[in-house]
Amino acid sequence: MKIIIVGAGEVGFHTAQRLTIENKEVVVIDKQPEALKRFVDLLDVQTICGSGSSPRILEEAGVASAEMLLAVTDSDETNIVACLFAESISLGIVKLARIRDEDYFNFKPELTPRMLNIDTIINPENELIKTVMHSLAVPGAEHISDFAEGNIKLIGFRIEKDSPVIGIRLLELRKKIGGLRFIVAAIFRNDRLIIPFGNDIVKAYDLVYFVCETAELKAVLKMFGSRTEPVHNILIVGCGNIGMKIAEEIEKKSYHLRIIEANRERCQFLAERLNSAIVLHGDGTDKTLLEEENIKDMDMVISLTGNEEANFLTSLLVKNMGAKRTMTRINKFAYMPIISDIGLGNIISPRLSAINSIVQHVRRGKILSSISLKGEDAEVLEAVALETSGIVGTPLKDLHFPTGAIVLAVTHGKTSIIPDGNTVIQPNDRVVILSTRQNIPRVERELMVKLEYI
Numbered sequence: 541m542k543i544i545i546v547g548a549g550e551v552g553f554h555t556a557q558r559l560t561i562e563n564k565e566v567v568v569i570d571k572q573p574e575a576l577k578r579f580v581d582l583l584d585v586q587t588i589c590g591s592g593s594s595p596r597i598l599e600e601a602g603v604a605s606a607e608m609l610l611a612v613t614d615s616d617e618t619n620i621v622a623c624l625f626a627e628s629i630s631l632g633i634v635k636l637a638r639i640r641d642e643d644y645f646n647f648k649p650e651l652t653p654r655m656l657n658i659d660t661i662i663n664p665e666n667e668l669i670k671t672v673m674h675s676l677a678v679p680g681a682e683h684i685s686d687f688a689e690g691n692i693k694l695i696g697f698r699i700e701k702d703s704p705v706i707g708i709r710l711l712e713l714r715k716k717i718g719g720l721r722f723i724v725a726a727i728f729r730n731d732r733l734i735i736p737f738g739n740d741i742v743k744a745y746d747l748v749y750f751v752c753e754t755a756e757l758k759a760v761l762k763m764f765g766s767r768t769e770p771v772h773n774i775l776i777v778g779c780g781n782i783g784m785k786i787a788e789e790i791e792k793k794s795y796h797l798r799i800i801e802a803n804r805e806r807c808q809f810l811a812e813r814l815n816s817a818i819v820l821h822g823d824g825t826d827k828t829l830l831e832e833e834n835i836k837d838m839d840m841v842i843s844l845t846g847n848e849e850a851n852f853l854t855s856l857l858v859k860n861m862g863a864k865r866t867m868t869r870i871n872k873f874a875y876m877p878i879i880s881d882i883g884l885g886n887i888i889s890p891r892l893s894a895i896n897s898i899v900q901h902v903r904r905g906k907i908l909s910s911i912s913l914k915g916e917d918a919e920v921l922e923a924v925a926l927e928t929s930g931i932v933g934t935p936l937k938d939l940h941f942p943t944g945a946i947v948l949a950v951t952h953g954k955t956s957i958i959p960d961g962n963t964v965i966q967p968n969d970r971v972v973i974l975s976t977r978q979n980i981p982r983v984e985r986e987l988m989v990k991l992e993y994i
Contacts, residue, residue, distance in 0.1 A: 541565065542606040543902065546592030546622045547613035548575035550891050551638065553583075554873060555610065555898050558912075560584050562981050564902075567601045570613075593621035598629060608634040610898060612662075616641050623658045636660040636901055638894055660901050665782050667893035672786050672842065672867065675886045676795070679840060679865050680761060680768030682747065682886055685911045686754075687922045687972045691956040692949045693754050694725070694911065694920055694972075695761070701744040703765030711738030721958040722752035722760045723948050725974045726918055731877060733917040735944050735976065749913060751948040751972065752958060771839040771865075772796055777824030777854050778845030779810055782869075782890070786842070791815055798833060800824045802845075824854045827861070836862035842888075844869045855884045877914075903984060908970065920948070920974050923987050927967040930986040937961030944976035945983050 541564050545552050548570030556566050556579060566585040569592040570576050576587040590597035592611060603609065609626045611619035616639045623635040637658045644661075674684040683696030699706065705713060710724055727734040728747040734740065742748060752760045774790060776783055776799045783799070787810070790797050797817040801807045804821050811819045822829045824843065835841070841858045843851035848870050855866040867886040868879055876887050892912075899919070900910035906924040913920065925932050931939060936947055936959055950959050951970035957963070965971055975983045 541608070542567070542602065543608045543610060544569065544598070544601050544603055544606045544626075546570075546609065546611045546619065547638075548572065548579060548587075549612070549614060550871060550873065551612045551894050551898070552610075553578060554891075554895050555612065556583055556585055558895070558899055558977065559902065561977050567606070569597055569601055591618070593618045593625065595625040595629060598622070598625055603633065604630045606630065606633060608636070608902065610902075611635070611637040612894070612898065613638070616644065620656055620658070623656065627657050634659050634901075636662060636898060638662045638664070638898075640665060662894055662897045664890040664894035664897065665785065667897055668782060668888055668890050669785055669789055671888055671893065673789055673793075675867060675888075676771050676774070676790070676793075676840060678757070678761075679771045680766040683749065683913070685909075685920065687909065687920075687949060688951040688956040688970055691754055691951070692751060692958075692972060693757050694749060694751050694948070695757070696747055696749045696914065697761065697764055697766065699742055699744055699746045699748055700765055703742070703744070705742050705764055706744055707741055709738065710736055710740055710742070713742075717763055720752075720756060720759055720763065722750050722756070723946070723958055725749045725751055725920070725946065725948050726913060728914050731881070731914075733913075733976070735918075735946070735974075747914060749974075753956060768865075769839070773837055773839050774798070775800065775833070775835070775838045775841045775858075775863075777841065777843045778802070778851070778869075779806065779819075780844065780846060783842075783844040784810065784813070786844070787814055787817055791817060800829070800833075825850065825857055827857065830858060830861055838863045840865045840867065842867040842869075848872060848875065852879065852884075855879070856882075859884060903980075906987070913974075918974060918976050919980060920972060921983070921987075922970060922972050925965050925967060925969045925971050926988065929965075929967075929988065931965050931971065932967055932969075933964065935961060936963050936965075941986070942975070942979040942982040944979045946974050948972040948974055 544567045546569045559566050560583050568579050569588045573589050579585050579587050588601050603626050611622040619637040623637050635658050639661050678684050681695045685694040724736050726749040773796045779799045779801045799819045800822050807819050807821045841863045843854040851868050855868040865885050869888050871891050908922040911920045949972040
């Protein structure tokens, strides 16, 4: 599969990195030679220096023989023009564009993709807002994803040192809790991914990813030792365009919201637009201001400034001052493990949201969603099982599934279940599968067509 990526920024790099691991043929276009150097040094990709909106450059990149074009520069206009020329050169090529300007969506939103002749438009800010609202609903978790139209939850939960599950084999844990159905999908221990089996145990400070039915989420969290109280009081530090949208969504719920914003004119704008939020002019790292605003009473502090170093410091400061939970907006991928390892809680990233959305549309088979786990070593897919799929018609215990891949949930009609070894997937069932990155190509083939094993 040949894929052309226009844009050598963070989104382009990490998308290319994922695709090359899966043996996809990748060509990257960018005008900045220094940006392309990183690709040449670290990835097995072809690079072309030039504008991705140039038909000559697109032809040089081999767009005529490519199956997909991913336009992910920071310029909406460049991305749109790249897709228009790609379609004119290679009729029928699948085109995906990263577009952030709301004007493109607010003008006849149901017609915009068709008018621009783009197959898929990615708006990472909308995905980020969903992430924030999910995190507010389950404040004790470091990761929350919905599958099966919200009936199945994937939760990343940090195990505290006094958790009742420490030292218990997973097989014994399943027996101990009786009828409570869940699957421990992955464990990250000291940044190392473990795909667990029945004899594995959970240790203190592990980041455990588990899947359960939404109706049983509270019970499963309690079993793992969660004592987090519901969120009531929220503080947003830095309220630009993304912060404004998040604030509007928060106001629709029964939360008490305060905002600290450094720009006085922006404060005035926010005060006029928002209904119930208290808007304060000041610096989010001002300890005196935070004490005056009773930071110890804050259930969640969301750091959303455009300066990620400031966001990092703000989250660290408010946590040390007694705030119960934090969310930190980060774009540099190198910072993400640090924030997680020092216990600052949730990371929100427009770039990571964009990458997850892009990868979903690159996958072969009928993929509904795709989520990367911590460190990007594993991915969780929700897909429709085709009649020709290798996972259809055989009990899960008898499937020749790749090592490092596991079926986490199955939805048949309107019923979603956590499967066991006797579960049989039927055509058109929705399945949630976790796989290590290296095994994604084999999982894709299983989702598309039956394979013969020797």
